Amino acid sequence: MKYLIIGGSAAGVACAETLRKHDKSSEIAVISDEVFPLYSRCLLTYLLAGSIDESKLYFKDKTFYEDNNIKFYLCKKAVSIDRKEKSITLKDRTKISYDKLLLATGASPKLVDVPGIDKKGVFTVRKIDDARSIMKMLNKVERIAVLGGGLIGLRDAYALRQRGKEVAVIVKSPQVLSQMVDKQAASLIAARLEKNGIKIMTGLAAKEIIGKEFVEEVLLDNGEKIKCQMIIIGKGVKANTELAASCGLKVEEGIVVDEFLKTSDENIFAAGDCAQTYDIARGERRINALWPCAVEQGERAALNMLDKKIKYDGSLSMNSVDFFGLASISMGVTKPKEEKDYEIISQVKNNIYKKFVLKENVIVGMVLVGDIKPAGIISILIKNRIDVSSIKHLLLDDNFDYAKIMPLVAKYKDKFKLEECKDTIITY
Numbered sequence: 001m002k003y004l005i006i007g008g009s010a011a012g013v014a015c016a017e018t019l020r021k022h023d024k025s026s027e028i029a030v031i032s033d034e035v036f037p038l039y040s041r042c043l044l045t046y047l048l049a050g051s052i053d054e055s056k057l058y059f060k061d062k063t064f065y066e067d068n069n070i071k072f073y074l075c076k077k078a079v080s081i082d083r084k085e086k087s088i089t090l091k092d093r094t095k096i097s098y099d100k101l102l103l104a105t106g107a108s109p110k111l112v113d114v115p116g117i118d119k120k121g122v123f124t125v126r127k128i129d130d131a132r133s134i135m136k137m138l139n140k141v142e143r144i145a146v147l148g149g150g151l152i153g154l155r156d157a158y159a160l161r162q163r164g165k166e167v168a169v170i171v172k173s174p175q176v177l178s179q180m181v182d183k184q185a186a187s188l189i190a191a192r193l194e195k196n197g198i199k200i201m202t203g204l205a206a207k208e209i210i211g212k213e214f215v216e217e218v219l220l221d222n223g224e225k226i227k228c229q230m231i232i233i234g235k236g237v238k239a240n241t242e243l244a245a246s247c248g249l250k251v252e253e254g255i256v257v258d259e260f261l262k263t264s265d266e267n268i269f270a271a272g273d274c275a276q277t278y279d280i281a282r283g284e285r286r287i288n289a290l291w292p293c294a295v296e297q298g299e300r301a302a303l304n305m306l307d308k309k310i311k312y313d314g315s316l317s318m319n320s321v322d323f324f325g326l327a328s329i330s331m332g333v334t335k336p337k338e339e340k341d342y343e344i345i346s347q348v349k350n351n352i353y354k355k356f357v358l359k360e361n362v363i364v365g366m367v368l369v370g371d372i373k374p375a376g377i378i379s380i381l382i383k384n385r386i387d388v389s390s391i392k393h394l395l396l397d398d399n400f401d402y403a404k405i406m407p408l409v410a411k412y413k414d415k416f417k418l419e420e421c422k423d424t425i426i427t428y
Contacts, residue, residue, distance in 0.1 A: 048156070105239075327372050
């Protein structure tokens with residue numbers, strides 16, 4: 001059997017490792033267009049902030065592929081898939097055959113289409129080389145503009161503020177973190193950022209990046225100009241689906257997969273930031289581009305490539321941040337479009353915000369700012385779709401803890417294991 005994996009990040013590595021664990025003799029190959037293997041993108045902003053060094057980025061030993069007898073193609077890009085011949089072609093025209101193929105092609109930064117985008121000093125933060133280039137230039141930079149007020153943009157802004165730079169965040173939406181939290185939570189987070197020197201400018205977008213060879217300022221759509229020597233584009237990411245689409249696989253927002261992470265071709269699977277999987281809270285297929293989800297999907301895809309037929313229950317959108325000591329976490333449905341179909345339980349107290357979104361007495365979403373201790377407990381209730389009608393009046397209690405859900409653990413013991421619940425609580 002020949003197993004082939006396109007993509008060498010979280011999902012791809014998890015798949016390769018799981019395949020080798022269960023199959024000691026078959027051929028396994030991984031193709032990556034990266035310059036550096038086996039590192040975590042999640043930690044790049046920590047590198048930018050100066051809180052870790054580059055050695056801390058790596059999540060596997062450099063000898064991982066050799067130790068597991070996995071053939072590794074570094075700096076190689078797959079450009080086509082021949083589903084009939086069951087082979088892929090690399091940019092250098094090398095052909096590689098497969099019996100089972102995993103697409104773990106990940107995602108790419110969303111860019112802005114404005115004049116001046118090609119000037120020196122404009123960056124995204126997606127790869128080690130991006131972080132290296134930014135840090136190399138930092139000693140010549142005093143002011144930085146970050147385009148995008150989502151999770152990626154704010155993490156970049158926070159990291160660069162830690163370096164002592166003047167940072168302005170330009171947000172097209174009327175609030176920061178518009179995909180993650182509601183207005184109430186966003187206002188608390190924005191206030192903490194501004195208190196610590198990060199300027200937040202909402203409802204605005206870049207119209208032009210001005211300068212000769214290097215960035216000098218950014219012109220906004222309201223006519224205002226912001227002086228800066230560097231621009232970070234933090235507008236989020238989009239799934240890399242081009243390879244899948246070009247060979248006729250079903251593609252929507254991402255590569256569409258079934259409950260076994262199989263694509264519309266029975267010999268091709270997909271996992272990670274490129275895969276459109278079932279969302280537990282929303283009850284629909286969507287992309288949850290999160291490292292833990294990618295690892296879990298890679299592992300599960302491997303088991304099904306081995307024909308073990310083990311279903312993947314689905315992913316859950318979840319994001320957590322801590323800016324200047326203000327911790328926040330969101331999960332599942334945080335801003336339901338049709339509020340009449342949902343019950344909202346929320347409270348702001350002493351700069352601590354709690355919000356729970358319920359549908360038919362099942363928690364489907366949560367936002368916590370300032371006190372995130374209940375997050376682990378709530379996550380297990382969401383994942384297992386537990387009816388919380390008997391305890392929902394306790395959700396806003398200051399001392400809401402594991403003891404409060406013990407009656408539910410006893411009542412629904414067939415739905416989740418006690419140890420699993422404890423492990424989830426400890427995780428947070």
